[in-house]
Amino acid sequence: MGALRQRIQLGQTNLMKTKAQKKGSEFEKHIQSVLLRRGFAARQNLGSGNGINKGDLSTSCPFQVEAKNQKAIRILEWIDQTKIEAQRGNWDADKWALVFRDPRQPDALMEQAYAVIELEEFIKLMKKDAEPLSKAPDKDLAYQLHQIATLAKRVSCGDGKTDTYLYRSLAKFCDLAVKKLER
Secondary structure: OOHHHHHHHHOHHHHHHHHHHHHHHHHHHHHHHHHHHOOOOEEEOOOOOOOOOOOOEEEOOOOEEEEEOOOOOOHHHHHHHHHHHHHHOOOOOOOEEEEEEOOOOOOOOOOOEEEEOOHHHHHHHHHHHHOOOOOOOOHHHHHHHHHHHHHHHHOEOOOOOEOHHHHHHHHHHHHHHHHHHHO
16 A cells, blocks of 8 residues: 555545644634724634635625735735635625735744735725815814814803803804714
């Protein structure tokens, strides 16, 4: 009986696969943990890539996440796989993210990881981050904030008492400003 056949019968080839799967699963759990700490919903897809949910993680992020924790970096191959997974799943085919660990670091150190996305998606994120929260000056809100500042200076009468009329006016302008900001 050949050596390979003996190893297959003894299940030794599966041990190597299981070790690689465990390593990948640990990295997926690490990414899940990081996303959860940052306020995103995230869960690891068991048997990822072969069921309804494609990719390694299901998240509330707008990107399909594929994780790689391998010694040899095969980034173009991984990108192709990630794109295919995004097309097969219920995701926008352009919304994929490949996350991989730096293999030069010890296995226990998973913090050194990188994310790869398409350039156009990166530009959209950068543009979104650079846009001001208020696109045009809001004269109404500016007036209300000016009124709040003016009234706040006058609320205290100086003798430790509060002017009730000014206090109510200040509260009214604060409410208006808050409602304006919530829109």
